Amino acid sequence: MSGAQDRHATRGDLVLVLNCGSSSIKFALFDAGRDPLPHAPAWNGKVQGIGGPRPDFGETGVAPFAIALDPAHPYRDALRLIRERVVARLDGRRLAVVAHRVVHGGNKYFDPVRVDAGVLADLKSYVPLAPLHQPFALEAVEILLRERPDIPQVACFDTGFHHTIPKVEQILPLPYSAWQRGLRRYGFHGLSYAYIAEKLPARHGDAARGRTIVAHLGSGASLCAMRDLQSVATTMGFSALDGLMMGTRTGALDPGAVLYLMEIEKLSLEQVGHLLYHESGLLGVSGISSEPRVVVRHENDEGESGERARIALDLYVRRIVREIGALAAVLGGLDMLVFTAGVGEHNAFVRERVCAALEWMGVALDQEANARDGTVISTDGSKVRVAVEPTNEEWIAARQALACL
Template sequence: MNILVINAGSSSLKYQLFRMPDEKPVCTGLVERIGQADAFIRHKQWEGDAEKVTERTGGLPDHYASLHEVLAILATPGTGVISSPDDIAVVGHRVVHGGEQFADPTIITPAVKETIRTLFSLAPLHNPANYTCIEVAEKTFPHARQVAVFDTAFHQTMPPQAYRYALPESYYREKRIRVYGFHGTSHKYVTQKAMVWLQKPDAKLISIHLGNGCSMAAVDSGRSIDTSMGFGPLAGLIMGTRSGDIDPSVVFHLMESEGKTEAEISALLNKQSGLLGLTGTNDMRDIRKAVRASDAQATLACDLYAYRVRKYIGAYTAVLNGLDAIIFTAGVGENDVDIRESICQDLDYLGIRLDLEKNRTATPGLRAIQSADSRVAILVVPTNEELEIAQQCYRLPGT
């Protein structure tokens, strides 16, 4: 069964084509910096053991244009991996916010699409992009089954004391205002891998997903019991363009002192803050270059970023009443050795000790980077949201 997985982020789009049940992808691709002048696509496919790479740059103003370009590469005569759109049986879509309506992978219908639309305001950087990709895929692969896999689903196991806010009861009962959590597909995938590596199905884990969007999850025996993002994906850690945790009084102050509108404040906190607001760029690789050039603002941004993660590690260790491992994953978590080092410093009391040499030695796959005397494992686990989505689609009845 050919399953094409589309994973649209706020400024990126990843995709993989699987011939399930084979877990090795036929091809993979990444579109980065969508909407910027230096946007690019990097597509990889395999012919036997040989890897072929196709790269294209520029001309990608939005997710709609990006996905059209991706689909053109997939079907290029002579070099493409499909001969016609009918070769694709299922298109699996990562959708960020499913509210309380969706706790499982779901076949997409007009009613499901409309519900995704109603949740735009809760995930303004993602749900619109996810919706656009669904519409493009429906037109491009008219005979394929379209399936949505929701980031919020994994966190439906949280207890009420973790997902409820201290608001009047009616706001939950009638408006369903609560913590939903995100990056659930990634947190589920990497914690499952960690439990296998630890040979401990009842492991107490903290999953740290650091990309353009960032979140953490406290996971006990494979079940999410708390997470840093909340009603929408704005809360918690400092992110590429999102502020993370902020005193709501700041919002009231900006409305009163500067006359900012709801739309302006939403844009400020979701699109103009975080690393972008602190440094002028949301790309950690560019910020790292600035740190090496002794840029004080870039250094402060990295310190703030790491400090926020450390605070959550302490909180989640308390919530779990113990800790077997912390997991670094996603683009920054897997690749930025300096951020991992900054986060893990001064955590000796919790038994978390990093081996500096192991941290800086990159090897493929899951790797342990804690020192020999660390009581807690420190794991780098490459996430694979696309494979997790493909597996959920493959297991879904009706596909």
């Protein structure tokens, strides 16, 4: 990567956004010298299947192709490949900053922050709070700090958007000393919610500033209750396990079940953690897939496979509906419901089933608009406006990073 001086972005400069998960790295380059910052990246892509038998690389305009990664250090090798591709794209332009989506900022970091060795050490201490994402984002940060210390790096936090929730929503019903040690509800998917809060007024005017619930439904899933476009409550809490049933994560679970697994079934802490994060949710109940669009194909199967597919989807939808009802009670009603992220944006049958269960609230779905993933999918007579809004976490991260220069 070309050198970067510690100065504001100018014409021709670029910002690189890295969104690192346990088995994939999404990346995007934005034209940092344009004002306003373009919502669409100049170039983006994804390395997926890291650590698996068939990793691949996909980028703008190119179909994914198989790659070979060092089996001893596949993640480091994937980052190396991305850096090489970025260098090839710079074409003499300057990389002004690298933005990282970091899931957890603990009780210290809510605003985006320039990363140095001290900040990195702080963020490493939060790894147990987000084990699926935090260590991988920090590995990318650490490699760049070591190899290219001249390039500014900014951590952008998924917990940051929820700093506005009141203390009554933050505090856990544990001894008060737990609160004093930092055990509290943090909330996640904040970059996604920040983008939706930015887009809704432009799309829906003042209607978006009322009582709004945003449903971020992807492999991870949560809801955020907003008033005047600020978070007032959310379904994820201390960790990214809480709240809604997800692709492979349990969502909210009776802690007595965890105690039973450890005490009676003698599962170790590591085994329980793996079960809660990787073997539960849609995948665990259905035995088929973590993807709703795959599970739904088996609803009409005969025997156990069909029964498990049906109950998995029923439970998935039920948990969404139940939590929407709870957040609507906190808001004192509901003016707008917004679906976003991979499942929320592209799975019409999930939206249809959720909305059907919310008819008592005055939700009336426009079936044709829903089938085509329309911007507004409720009827004109619906008491609650129902919308679909694609999220753009990378753009938010790029803008936050540039503001830190």
